[in-house]
Amino acid sequence: MNEDTELEGRLRRAAELFDPVPESLLRVARGAYAFRTADAELADLTFDSLAGPAPVRGGAQPRLLTFDGPGVSIDLEITPSGAGGRVVGQVMPAQQATVEVRGAAPRTVTTDGLGRFVIGDVPSGPFSVRCRAGDTAFTTEWVTV
């Protein structure tokens, strides 16, 4: 048993030496605190086509996501493109809204009257949007695009 503990300790030191947490990632994680949102307005990921045990795969299919917030929801369809993706979405119930991409490169788009919008060239990495429709505002959970 002690032998095992000792060998595991050597593995731990080897991992610290050969595969440490990259410092650049620690910086991002520390900085994530500044991006946090109030919990009351967080829209949960309630459907993700990649969440199933064995998704049907036929080439590069778009990923479908649904987030549910208080009284509103947002559907996203993400198609891989270049080094990231193209996001087509709709705010439900259908209404005009502004949609803001969160994170290091924020952008804002306005939907059409039915709540539909397109965001091209979303870089790969963590992705979340903040949505304002009428007097409600909500923020989606982060997903990896």
Added chain:
Amino acid sequence: MDSDSTEHLFRAAADGDGAAWEALVGRLSPLVWSVIRSYRLIDADAHEVFQTCWFRLADNLGRIKEPDRVGSWLATTARHECLKVIRGSRRVIPTSDLDVLSPGADDRSPERAVLDAEEADGQEALLRSVWEAYERLSENCRRLLRVLMASPPPSYAEVAAGLGIAIGSIGPTRGRCLAHLRKLLAG
């Protein structure tokens, strides 16, 4: 409650204490990284999943009901995100051993200074032989041991959350894998 316990750090961070958040990142990043590495994603994907886990925790600070289980929460989140990357139509080239053995100069951890001293002591060659033997283990063993390598050592609940396995299976598998590793090192 211990003032530097994970639970305490979590509660303080949820109350707006930025320093506590940074301490929490320092405490649990090796666990998150170890879980992600155990799935052997390519580096770019591993980096993105790691970031998503921490962004998501920041948003959920007010919603996690069991602050003492935040490590398990992060490990579970990392596992789910890794599996989605693997299932997605994205890059699925496994990480090469060369990448793992040659971390970029920019990616050195704060512990590096300490380890540099060990290197000077001739420790690096010993650790490298352990690491190379580890790389020759079966995929199941590599996966479990990679999570157990997190520093500080993870609880079995955190390991189980990160790998989606039963807590009871960890001990026996660990014993078997370490015995195999010892054999490789002797041979």
